[in-house]
């Protein structure tokens with residue numbers, strides 16, 4: 448059986464206290480021996496220094512670190528500098544994204560779509576980096592059609608991406624259907640499901656509206672009904688997300704990537720329940 452890939456995602460903290468908390472989170476999650484920790488990157492370069500600093504810390508602690516890198520609003524020169532910095536630091540894996548143009552930022556920059564970033568990375572750094580790209584089992588909100596989105600996803604793989612991490616979702620069927628459609632087009636790379644533990648309904652609803660991830664009606668209604676009872680939301684959320692992960696792994700998913708929001712607890716509990 449091929450080795451399954453497990454990984455955890457963080458955002459770069461804004462304060463020294465946040466950085467300290469994240470270091471503690473990492474220490475806990477490291478005991479699970481994940482393949483890598485990834486760190487998000489604010490589109491338009493808004494978190495460039497903090498992403499780099501967090502990556503530096505993860506590397507210094509001896510773990511595999513994978514920076515996210517988004518190209519929207521950027522230039523070839525700027526991306527080249529970041530790639531060289533990461534290569535010199537010994538980074539081997541990058542999550543390559545388009546990102547979303549921050550409001551108020553006028554210029555789209557020199558890259559329009561993530562496939563262009565992947566091509567640029569291959570041209571500049573050959574096979575040095577393992578390139579991850581984003582996938583959307585429920586389709587990207589700006590996609591003209593489902594088919595179009597899948598073809599655009601394939602474009603990133605054809606440009607040289609090695610594997611993909613999905614947007615989170617709560618319906619296992621949408622993942623399996625998406626993977627099937629990709630396989631029919633000859634896409635063979637691992638497509639690892641992104642997993643969002645459910646901690647607070649209001650926060651989840653806000654994220655989902657922004658990124659186009661669907662909260663099924665039965666789930667939304669149940670979570671709404673639990674209101675501010677955070678303990679009940681978390682208990683129910685753990686059952687739902689553990690069930691989802693079980694289905695995904697049983698159906699052949701090549702691993703799991705957890706959106707931790709810098710908390711260890713929920714991901715660790717799911718991990719424990721899965722018996723990983």
Ligand SMILES: Cc1cc2nc3c(=O)[nH]c(=O)nc-3n(C[C@H](O)[C@H](O)[C@H](O)COP(=O)(O)OP(=O)(O)OC[C@H]3O[C@@H](n4cnc5c(N)ncnc54)[C@H](O)[C@@H]3O)c2cc1C
Pocket residue numbers: 486487488489490515516517542543544545546547559560561562580581582587588589590591595596599600602603612613614615641
């Ligand atoms: C695992 C994961 C990690 C993420 N991390 C971050 C992060 O750290 N920072 C951040 O800002 N955002 C992050 N995002 C969000 C992501 O940046 C947004 O979803 C963004 O809107 C799209 O980025 P992309 O790389 O998927 O873009 P693309 O693959 O470029 O796709 C964007 C849209 O354009 C369409 N499209 C793509 N190529 C073409 C083409 N050649 N011609 C016409 N249409 C095309 C696609 O169908 C899609 O609708 C992440 C998302 C995921 C799933």
